[in-house]
Amino acid sequence: MDITMVGIDYTDAGLDIRGKFSYTKREQEKMITALRKKEGISGCILLSTCNRTELVLSRTKEWEREERSLFCELKGQSVEEYGSYLHLRRGMDAVKDLFALAGGLKSQILGEDQILTQMKDAADFSRKFFGTDKILETLFRMAVTAGKEIKTNINLPSSNRSAPLAAISGLEQKGAAFKGERCLVIGNGAMGRLTAQLLLDRGADVTVTIRQYRSGIVDVPVEAARIDYSKRYEKLPECRYVFSATASPNTTITADKLDACALQENTVFVDLAVPRDIEEAVGGIDGVTLYDIDDFGVELPEETKQSLAQARQLLEAKAAEFESWYDARDVVPMLLTISGQASEDVIARIDKKLRKSVPEQQDFVEDMVSTAVQKVVNKLMFAVRDSVDVSTFRECVDAMRELYEEETE
Numbered sequence: 255m256d257i258t259m260v261g262i263d264y265t266d267a268g269l270d271i272r273g274k275f276s277y278t279k280r281e282q283e284k285m286i287t288a289l290r291k292k293e294g295i296s297g298c299i300l301l302s303t304c305n306r307t308e309l310v311l312s313r314t315k316e317w318e319r320e321e322r323s324l325f326c327e328l329k330g331q332s333v334e335e336y337g338s339y340l341h342l343r344r345g346m347d348a349v350k351d352l353f354a355l356a357g358g359l360k361s362q363i364l365g366e367d368q369i370l371t372q373m374k375d376a377a378d379f380s381r382k383f384f385g386t387d388k389i390l391e392t393l394f395r396m397a398v399t400a401g402k403e404i405k406t407n408i409n410l411p412s413s414n415r416s417a418p419l420a421a422i423s424g425l426e427q428k429g430a431a432f433k434g435e436r437c438l439v440i441g442n443g444a445m446g447r448l449t450a451q452l453l454l455d456r457g458a459d460v461t462v463t464i465r466q467y468r469s470g471i472v473d474v475p476v477e478a479a480r481i482d483y484s485k486r487y488e489k490l491p492e493c494r495y496v497f498s499a500t501a502s503p504n505t506t507i508t509a510d511k512l513d514a515c516a517l518q519e520n521t522v523f524v525d526l527a528v529p530r531d532i533e534e535a536v537g538g539i540d541g542v543t544l545y546d547i548d549d550f551g552v553e554l555p556e557e558t559k560q561s562l563a564q565a566r567q568l569l570e571a572k573a574a575e576f577e578s579w580y581d582a583r584d585v586v587p588m589l590l591t592i593s594g595q596a597s598e599d600v601i602a603r604i605d606k607k608l609r610k611s612v613p614e615q616q617d618f619v620e621d622m623v624s625t626a627v628q629k630v631v632n633k634l635m636f637a638v639r640d641s642v643d644v645s646t647f648r649e650c651v652d653a654m655r656e657l658y659e660e661e662t663e
Contacts, residue, residue, distance in 0.1 A: 257389065259348035260321040260340060261301075261308035263360070267339040269546050273529025274336070275329050277302040278501065279379070285328050286385035294318065297387030299394060301376045303369070304417055304445075304528040304547055305361065310352065312389045349576055352393065353569045356401030358410065359562070365410035366417075368444075370401045388583075393576060400572035404565045417547050418449040418499065421524050422456070424550040430495075430522070433457035437495040440486055440506045442474050445499035445526055450478045453497075461489060491516045497524045498531035509535035517541060581644040585651050592651070593631040595658040597624040 262275050277285065282300055289298045294317025301308040309325055322340050326333040343351050351360070356373055358365040377394040380386045404410065422432070436459045439450045446462060453460045454477050461479040463486050474480055481489055486506070490496065498506045507523065518541075525532040525546040537544030601620050608616045635654075639647045 256313040256315075256317070257345060257348050257393065258311045258313060258321050259308060259343045259351055260311075260325045261306060262336075262340050263306035263308070264548065266341060269528060269530060269548050270534075271336065271339055272305075272307065274331055275307045275325070276528050277307065277329075282379060283383055286380055286383045288328070290383075290385060292319075297380075297390040298385050299376050299380045299390050301355075301373060303372050304526065308355075310348070310390060310393075312387050346573070346577060349393065350569070350573045353397045353400055353573045353576075354566075356397040357404045357565050357569050358401065359565060359569070365405075367405070370398055370405070373398055373401075389580065392579060396572060396576050396579075400569055403572075404568060408565050408568070409561050410565060417526050417550070418445060418452055418497070420550040421497070421526060421545065421547065422449070422452050425495075425522070425524070425545075432495070435459065435495060436493045437461070437497065438486065438489050438493040439463070439478075440483070440496070440498040440531065441500035441527075443499065443501055446497075447473060447475065449497045449499055449526065451475050453495075454478060458495075461493075487511055487515055490521075491518065493521070494518055495522050495524070497526060499526035500531055501527070502531070505533050506531040507536055508533045509539060512536060512539060512542075575640075578639065578644060582639055582647055585639075585648060588651050588655055589632060589635050590628075592635070592654050592658065593628040596631045597627040599658075600624075600627045 262272055264272070277300060282302065285300060286298060289295050289311075294314050295311055296314050297312035299310045301310070309321075309328075311321065321342055322337045323333040325340060326336055354360050356370060358367075358369055361369055373394060377386060377391065377398075381391070426432075432453055433456060437453050439446050439453070439460060439462045442450075442462050442464050450460050450462050454475055459479075460475070460477070461481055462474045463483040464474065464480050465483045490512070496507070500506055506527075517539075521542050523532050523536055523542060523544045525544065528547070530546065532544060532546075534544070536542060601624060604623070605620075608619055612619055635651070638650055642650075
């Protein structure tokens with residue numbers, strides 16, 4: 255199976271190392287374009303989130319590169335320096351890992367809601383720039399479908415399903431109370447909006463930064479105040495809690511600029527971004543506490559173990575379905591040929607009767623019969639495919655193909 259998954263996640267490396275392999279949308283576009291030109295790659299999808307960067311490749315026999323070196327090369331990093339932080343999975347190991355990821359079982363926050371949208375968006379983005387192939391399209395579609403089935407039918411923990419919620423809940427466990435507190439949220443993307451809403455739900459006084467150059471409607475919770483991004487430092491002295499969650503590769507808060515701010519005592523900064531939004535040196539300022547997403551991992555509750563076992567069983571079954579599709583995908587053209595031959599066989603058997611009974615509608619009836627026969631044969635054969643192992647299915651297809659070959663000799 256020529257599928258490879260290479261990447262880095264929170265289990266392999268800390269935030270600083272992961273940040274070296276994060277991608278902006280523009281960088282993703284360039285990466286996909288570059289990979290399309292490489293011999294031996296027929297498809298690629300990049301999943302880049304706060305907790306991981308995963309590159310999934312569909313390869314051909316011409317591929318000879320080592321994937322870790324390629325992964326580092328794409329970001330201008332040294333494989334000698336960073337190769338030990340990377341994981342590499344091939345074949346069904348890669349497939350099973352992707353299904354587990356879609357099910358929320360590989361996330362730092364078990365069962366997080368965002369991963370399905372992130373995976374779908376990753377496939378959509380690659381498709382936009384002609385980076386996918388049929389194999390990866392099918393793999394991601396089946397994985398996302400499996401993840402949705404888990405979310406719908408299996409009772410994994412309903413709390414702590416996102417980085418913002420995990421961070422806010424983690425602070426509450428440390429004694430934080432947000433009711434009446436002034437909070438600044440830097441960034442009004444999906445993470446920023448979720449952070450703002452969670453704080454509002456807790457009774458906080460929330461302000462969200464926006465950028466002037468963005469036109470159109472800005473999607474910010476209606477209860478939140480807005481300030482221009484450039485005014486963020488002016489707002490800081492009023493705020494007890496500051497959350498930063500942007501997709502920008504640039505820092506939003508630096509230690510040197512905080513020196514001029516009259517911050518409240520015990521101001522808490524929470525960095526939800528990868529790479530870092532907030533300069534790490536901010537945590538060294540007196541009276542300031544700095545957290546990042548690595549500080550808010552959640553231990554698996556005992557009561558979820560049974561649900562987790564059910565989820566793993568479902569994902570194993572769905573991954574096996576993909577394997578069956580993959581192994582038999584070259585047989586599909588044969589099935590189409592056989593169904594076409596079967597329809598011709600039926601038409602030949604009823605042709606004389608059609609000419610006698612409905613001569614004026616013969617072509618119309620033949621088209622209807624032909625279409626119906628092909629659908630029935632395909633339905634029967636795909637049902638066989640889903641019920642037997644690949645070798646038995648191939649024997650069935652070969653037997654039917656040989657039947658029509660003998661009749662034409």
